[in-house]
Amino acid sequence: MKESPFNSNPATSDALRRRVLIFGICFGLILLGLFIRLWNLQVIQGEKFRTLSEDNRIAYRLVQSPRGMVFDSNGELLADNRASFNIYLIRENVKKLKQTIRLLSEITEQPFEELYKRTRLANPFRPFLIKADISRKTMAFLEEHKPEYPGVFVQVTPLRQYPSKEQASHLLGYLGEVSNRQLQRLKKRNYRQGDLLGQYGVERTQERFLRGQSGFKQVEVDAYGRELRIVRPFVEKAGNNVYLTIDMELQQKAEELFEAHEGSIVILDPSDGAILAMVSKPSFNPNIFAGGIDAKDWKGLMKDPLKPLENRAIRGQYPPGSIFKIVMGFAILNEKVARSNEKILCHGSFPFGKRTFQDWKKGGHGPIDFIQSLAQSCDVYYYTSGHKLGIEKIAHYARMFGLGSPTGFGAAEKGGLVPSDAWKRRRFKERWYEGETISVSIGQGFNLITPMQAANLIATVANGGNLWKPYVVEKVLSPDGKPLFESRPRLIRKIPISQKIFRKVREGLKEAVHGEKGTAKKARVPGVSVAGKTGTAQTVDLKYTGRKRKPEELPRKFRDHGWFVAFAPYENPSIAIAILGENAGRPGSFFAPYAKELISFYLKKNETRILASNDATEEKQPAPLKRARGERR
Amino acid sequence: MTGIATSQSSPFQRAVAQMDWLLVLATLLLSLTGIYMIYSAIHSNPVFLKNSLHLKQALWSSIGLCVLLTILFFDYHFFTRWAYFFYALVIVLLIAVLFSGQVVGGSKRWLVFGPLRLQPSELARLAVILVLARYFGSRVGEEPVGFKELIPALLLVLAPVLLIVRQPDLGTGLTVFLIAGAMVLAVGVKKRVLITIGCLVVACAPLGWFFLKEYQRRRILTLFNPDADPLGAGYQSMQSIIAVGSGEIWGKGLLQGTQSRLHFLPEKHTDFIFSVLSEELGFIGSVTVLALFVIFILRCLSAALNAADQEGALLAIGIATAFFLYVIFNIGMTLGLMPIVGIPLPLVSYGGSASISSFIAIGLVLNVGVRRKSLSSMFS
Known part of the structure; x- marks a missing residue:
C-alpha cells in the first residue's frame, strides 16, 4: 500500500470505536421511533385519516368585497349592491359531471352543451360560477337536493344594482365579465377569470376606485361542500365611493x-x-348586466337599430x-x-x-x-x-x-x-x-x-x-x-x-x-x-x-x-x-x-x-x- | 467485506473493491425517489411544472454524482488539510448572505450569482465537520477532552452557527451545533466538563425561550398540543399528519395524493416531500425509504468504525450524525413529532445546494471507506 503522507495522524482508538457503536445503537433506536410512529399513523389510524382526508377537505372560496357606491351631487344613491345567491361548482368534487351539468342547465335555463364546455375548461379545484342571482325557488330546490349533487353549492355575493334603472344608464355604465384581453393586462392587479369589472361609463372610468378587493378564504368543507369552519379568512375591503356632479x-x-x-x-x-x-x-337597464348578461338580452341590445348602448x-x-x-x-x-x-x-x-x-x-x-x-x-x-x-x-x-x-x-x-x-x-x-x-x-x-x-x-x-x-x-x-x-x-x-x-x-x-x-x-x-x-x-x-x-x-x-x-x-x-x-x-x-x-x-x-x-x-x-x-x- | 486489496492492484481496482456499494445503492435509490416525488408534488402546480423542478433536481443529482466521483480521486486527508481555508470561505459567504442575501419567506438564506443560487448554510455544515475532524483528528492519546481543548472548538462552531441563526434559520443552526456536539462526544469529554455543560444547557433553556421569535415559540408549543391552534401553526402539522395517515398501508397511488393536490401542504416539494410520499406510497413506501436511510446512516457509521485514522473516523461520524439529524428533524416534523423547522430531507427534497452538499458528504464517507486500514493491520 502506498504510504499516505498523513500517516502521522493517530489511529482510531478503541474508545472512539466503542462510542461509534453506541451512536449506532442510539441512532437506530430513534429511527425505530419514527417507524413506530409511521405504523401508528398509517396502519393503526390510517382509516381515520383516510376519511378525514376525503371528507374534511379544505376548499378555497372566493370572497368578493362589495363594490364602491355611486352618489349624485346631493348624496342620492345611483349604484349600490345587494345580496345575490350564486351557484358554484367545483368539478373535482362532482361525482357525475354530465348528470350534474344537465340538471344545472335545466334549472338555470342555459344550453347544456355550452355550460358543459365552459365547465370542462375551468380550473377543477376552484369554484366555477354556474349562474349568478338565482331565484329563491331555484335555491330552495338546490338545497333540498344537495346530497345528490356533491360539488355544487350556493354562495352569497354582492351584486351591483342601479335603483334608477334606465336613468343615467349611459353615464353610470355597467359591469361585465373580464375579457381574456383585459385579463392579460389586469392580472397583476389581482383580477381573475370570471371577475366583473366596469365596462362602460363611470363604472369603467372609476374602476380602480370602485373595485372591492377580492380574494380567497380557506374553509374546511364536508363531502357535500358545506362550510364547516373558516381556516383562513379573507378580510373584506369594500370599494371606494364615487360622487358625481350629476343632480x-x-x-x-x-x-x-x-x-x-x-x-x-x-x-x-x-x-x-x-x-x-x-x-x-333610447337607454338601457344596466341591472341586466349585473350578474353577467344573458346572451339573448345582449343580442337584443346589439341588434336594436336605435343602438340603445350608444x-x-x-x-x-x-x-x-x-x-x-x-x-x-x-x-x-x-x-x-x-x-x-x-x-x-x-x-x-x-x-x-x-x-x-x-x-x-x-x-x-x-x-x-x-x-x-x-x-x-x-x-x-x-x-x-x-x-x-x-x-x-x-x-x-x-x-x-x-x-x-x-x-x-x-x-x-x-x-x-x-x-x-x-x-x-x-x-x-x-x-x-x-x-x-x-x-x-x-x-x-x-x-x-x-x-x-x-x-x-x-x-x-x-x-x-x-x-x-x-x-x-x-x-x-x-x-x-x-x-x-x-x-x-x-x-x-x-x-x-x-x-x-x-x-x-x-x-x-x-x-x-x-x-x-x-x-x-x-x-x-x-x-x-x-x-x-x-x-x-x-x-x-x-x-x-x-x-x-x-x-x-x-x-x-x-x-x-x-x-x-x-x-x-x-x-x-x-x-x-x-x-x-x-x-x-x-x-x-x-x-x-x-x-x-x-x-x-x-x-x-x-x-x-x-x-x-x-x-x-x-x-x-x-x-x-x-x-x-x-x-x- | 469484499476482497482484500493487495499491493499489486491498481488504485482504481482497489477503490472498486473497497467501495461501499450498499451505501452507493441507497444513495441512488433515495435520489431517484426524490426526483419522482418532486414531480408528484408539483404536477398540479402549473408554475412549478413549467419550471420542471423535477428535471432540475435530476440535474442537481447528476452534478452531485460527478462531484462525488471527483472527491474519490483524492485522499480525504487532502480535504481535511484544506479544512481551515474552506471554513474561512464559508464564514465569508455566511456574512455576505446577511448583507446581500435574497429574502425568501422572511429570511435571508440565498446568495445569488447570476442564474445560480447558493445556500451557504448547507456548506457550513460540511465546513464544521471538516474543521472539527481536523482539529480533533490530530490529537494524541486517549485522554478525554478538557475545557482548554474544548473552548477553541466551541468558538469554531459558534461562529457559523450564530451567523446561520441570524438569517434566521434556527433549524439548520441547531443541527450544525448538534453535529459538532456529537463529534466532540465521540472524541470523549471529561466527566466534569460534561456535567458543567449539561447544567449550563438546563439553566439557559428558559432564557433561550425569550430569544425565540413569536412564530418559533408557537411552533414548539403546538408540537405538544396540535389542536390548540389548528388554524395557525398547528394547521400545517395537522394537514401533514392527515396526509401521512391517509396513505394507509398501500398508499393512494402515485400522483393520486389529494392532500397535496389541494395545496394545503406548504413547501410540499421541499420540506414536506415525505408527506407526499407517505400519502401516495403508504406505509410500505415510507418504511422502505426510512429503511434506506437506516442503511445509509449505519453504513456511514461503519465507515467510521473501520477508518484508517481518527481524522477519517471523525469525518464519517460527523457526516453520519448530520444525515441522521436531518432525517429525524424532517420526518419527525412531517409526522408531527418535531416543531416545523425548515429542514429538508437529504437527497429527496428539492434543492440544489442541499443536494450537492449531500453528495459531497457521501463522497467523503466513501473516501474514508475506500482508504480504510487493511484488515491485516487491524489484527496486528
Missing part, C-alpha cells in the same frame, strides 16, 4: 321629458364644466344646423366682417353661381342687424357673412370653441367634424368649393358636432369665454370617508375674443327667447331671462327632397334633427343646456319648452335651497349638506 332630480326630469324621443340632453354648470345631467335615449351625448355626431350661427356670430364680429349694428338686407334667398340658397323664411327678413340675425336665425345674413369669411376662418373659430375634437370628457368620445379645404382634400381628394362654405355657414354640409360639444359651446358663451373640460366625477371617498380624489375644473382654453363681442352674441341669444320675433319664445321662463338658440339640421340636402314634406312621409333617417341650446339666468348663468332630438322631424323650436322646464325646475330647486341655507345661517353655521351648484364661484 339626479334634474336628470330624472330630463329623462322623463325625453321619454318619447331619441336623442340627448346635456346640462352643464357653465361656471366649471361640471355635468349636471346627461341623457341619451351614448349619443358624446358619440352621436349631428350637423349643428342653426346653433352653428353662434360660432359664426363670434367670427363675424371678431373678424369685423360686419359691425353689430350694420344691417344686411335679406330677400329670402342668396344666389351663388348657378345655385340659390334659400332662407328658412319665405320672403326673407328684410334689413336685419347682428342681434336680430341671431334672434330670428336669418340664414341669408350668415350666407353673406360666411362667404366673406371663407371656410378657413370659419373652421378656425369652430375649433376655438372646441368643435372638431373631443371635449376631453373621455370614454370613447367622438370629436365631430369641422370641415376645411385640407380636410376635404384628405378625405375626398377634392378641393373645397366656395358653395360648400355657404352651407357650412348655417351649420349644414359636412359640419358635425356632438351634444356634449354643443353644451360646452353654449356654456362657454354663457361664462364669457372659459372653455372648460366637462367632468362628472366630483370626488372619491374611501369607505371610511377619506378623500382619495377631488376634481379640479380644467380650463381647456380662454377664448381670445373681447367681452364686448360676447355680450353682443349673448344679447342676440336672449333676443331669440325674449324678442318679439325670436325663434325660441317657447323657452321663456317667468321671472328669469333666458338666452337660447334653435337649430334644425337637415339630414339630406334640400335639393334631393325638392319640396318640403311632412316628417311622417320620410323614412326615419331622413327626418330633421332638432337642436336647442340655452343658458340661464342671462345675467348670472348657472345652467347651460343642449338638447338634441335625433331624427325627430321637428324644428329646434319644438324643444325650447323642454329647456324651459329644465331651467325653471333647476333654478327653483336651487333658489329654495339657497334660501333654506340662508335661513340656517341666521341661527348657526349651515350644515354643508348639499352643494348648491348655482352659488359656486
